[in-house]
Amino acid sequence: MTFAAALQVLLAMSASVVAQESPPSASTIQMRDVTATSGIDFTTTSGSSPSTQILEVKGGGIALIDIENDGDFDLFFPNGATLTSPTVGPGARLYENLGGLHFRDVTLSSGIGFHRWGFGCAVGDTNGDGLDDIYIACAGSDRLLRNLGGGRFMDATDEAGLGGETAWGTSAAFADLDGDHDLDLYVTNYVECDPATPHPPAHFRGLEVINGPRGLVAQPDLLYENTGNGVFVDRSDASGIRSPQASYGLNVAILDLTQDGRPDIFVGNDSKSNFLLENLGGMRFREVGVRTGTATNIDGAEQATMGIAVGDVNQDGLADLLTTNFSDDTNTLHVAGKQGFFDDRTAQYGVGAPSRPLCGWGAALVDLDHDADEDLFIVNGHVYPQATRATMNSEYCQPPLVMQRDGARFVAVKDPTQSWLHTPTCDRSLVVADLDGDGDQDAVVSGLNQPIRVIENLHPAVHDWVIVALDDNTHPMNRDGIGSRISLTSNGKTQTRWLIGGGPFQSNAAPRAHFGLGGVGSGEGVPPDRRVAITVTWPDGEVSETQVAVGTMSTITRRSK
Numbered sequence: 001m002t003f004a005a006a007l008q009v010l011l012a013m014s015a016s017v018v019a020q021e022s023p024p025s026a027s028t029i030q031m032r033d034v035t036a037t038s039g040i041d042f043t044t045t046s047g048s049s050p051s052t053q054i055l056e057v058k059g060g061g062i063a064l065i066d067i068e069n070d071g072d073f074d075l076f077f078p079n080g081a082t083l084t085s086p087t088v089g090p091g092a093r094l095y096e097n098l099g100g101l102h103f104r105d106v107t108l109s110s111g112i113g114f115h116r117w118g119f120g121c122a123v124g125d126t127n128g129d130g131l132d133d134i135y136i137a138c139a140g141s142d143r144l145l146r147n148l149g150g151g152r153f154m155d156a157t158d159e160a161g162l163g164g165e166t167a168w169g170t171s172a173a174f175a176d177l178d179g180d181h182d183l184d185l186y187v188t189n190y191v192e193c194d195p196a197t198p199h200p201p202a203h204f205r206g207l208e209v210i211n212g213p214r215g216l217v218a219q220p221d222l223l224y225e226n227t228g229n230g231v232f233v234d235r236s237d238a239s240g241i242r243s244p245q246a247s248y249g250l251n252v253a254i255l256d257l258t259q260d261g262r263p264d265i266f267v268g269n270d271s272k273s274n275f276l277l278e279n280l281g282g283m284r285f286r287e288v289g290v291r292t293g294t295a296t297n298i299d300g301a302e303q304a305t306m307g308i309a310v311g312d313v314n315q316d317g318l319a320d321l322l323t324t325n326f327s328d329d330t331n332t333l334h335v336a337g338k339q340g341f342f343d344d345r346t347a348q349y350g351v352g353a354p355s356r357p358l359c360g361w362g363a364a365l366v367d368l369d370h371d372a373d374e375d376l377f378i379v380n381g382h383v384y385p386q387a388t389r390a391t392m393n394s395e396y397c398q399p400p401l402v403m404q405r406d407g408a409r410f411v412a413v414k415d416p417t418q419s420w421l422h423t424p425t426c427d428r429s430l431v432v433a434d435l436d437g438d439g440d441q442d443a444v445v446s447g448l449n450q451p452i453r454v455i456e457n458l459h460p461a462v463h464d465w466v467i468v469a470l471d472d473n474t475h476p477m478n479r480d481g482i483g484s485r486i487s488l489t490s491n492g493k494t495q496t497r498w499l500i501g502g503g504p505f506q507s508n509a510a511p512r513a514h515f516g517l518g519g520v521g522s523g524e525g526v527p528p529d530r531r532v533a534i535t536v537t538w539p540d541g542e543v544s545e546t547q548v549a550v551g552t553m554s555t556i557t558r559r560s561k
Helices: 003-021
Strands: 031-033 063-065 074-077 093-099 102-105 118-124 133-138 143-149 152-155 169-175 184-189 202-204 207-209 222-226 232-234 249-255 264-269 275-281 284-287 308-311 320-323 332-336 342-344 360-366 375-380 401-406 409-412 427-433 442-447 453-457 465-472 485-490 493-498 512-516 531-537 543-549 552-558
Touching: 063 118, 133 184, 184 249, 184 264, 249 308, 320 360, 375 427, 375 442, 465 485, 465 531, 485 512, 493 512, 531 552, 543 552
Parallel strands: 118 169, 169 249, 308 360, 360 427, 465 552
Antiparallel strands: 031 453, 063 074, 074 093, 093 102, 118 133, 133 143, 133 169, 143 152, 169 184, 184 222, 202 207, 222 232, 249 264, 264 275, 275 284, 308 320, 320 332, 332 342, 360 375, 375 401, 401 409, 427 442, 442 453, 465 512, 485 493, 485 531, 531 543
């Protein structure tokens, strides 16, 4: 052995000893699983375990909805069914938020009798009555649950002109796509799949596995225009969204990505190129994913996109996209540039390598430790029950991946004191929001035939945060201001958030903007007046400027001029 080789061996041994003697330190991101005391004791249904058909592996979404307009988020779970009884499952569940991360099951009193195989959820006030409704993307006819007030809902699918399609809907999103101040609807559809006629198995790495999506018939997506009274008309063909060949749609996020002031539609497709449907005005769209760099990764490879997170990783005021993908691939970070073009900066920001052995689903860019930059929260789990490190370089059950922003990169949190971070599960959906009113962002996770989990953020109770909600009195059918851009400026530093249609995966993003303030929001460095500047760019381009107090959830109301 040469001297150089021997030196390399000694250095490696030394590094190993140091690593053993110096375990990972505690992170500034501190969270804990509080499911046991939350009042949520619900186990999801999505087929049987182990899964044998592709219909069973996607799990179900989560809806954040304020059912009684009391200012906090309640939780809705559409739930699924089984191959032997695909249209009559155990039923959806609705939980009322009682405060302090305690919830109460109010499904029975709500009148919700949804028992179909549900997947994605969208939340919005479809008829302008001041109450948020729920749209459920299903295997078969989708459903609209109209909020009647008092915690009561009714199935209003038929009267709203919906439910005529019988495709397998996976995700959905409400947004004002034609600029008339009401909420239109986009639905992603997946593959043709009849539970009565199972697909034969496929083969992957020498093993017999679940078939799909490649080789199965893709189903085209749907676009509905709201006619202004909560009644929808199918504009899928006329709008141009079906100009690209039908793909395997799994997720959708709606916001202005081409920097022209109109909301665009980003669709995450499974094993195919993603779509970026540019809004041309007048409910017309064209596909620009390839031209803008969002269709594939930097190598031009089509990926199996599941989760979508929207944030501003370089704080230039432009919306960046993080997509989660299949194992033996990496998650992808598309960073926005001028004129709506995107660069794949996955390697530069360090988000690729830690994700390679994982199969990623729900994702969020969110400031978990209030240091004035966004961290990354991803839930994971394989689709093949046969998956092991030996057979597929990836386990079937996988832990979540939380990545803390550290300078110019994201670094995986490996804090040994947080057991929930190291517990393998088979997760699918994720939502983040301040569920207990203390200003930090908590999480709810839904998995595949497993209990719902509630994760509490343990950030210290100091006033180093701001949460902004919108109230558009002038346009009650989009009162929450979906499609708005919200910026906070303090001590010369600006952060930007977007209220998007769609969400992390099969779920809706909270219609509120959360900002951590680091040292400028509390303690040392507090501005003398303890206020920060907020700029809201509403969906129609009008701008509102105001100041809000730090450590508060502030509602900015838009009034007629």
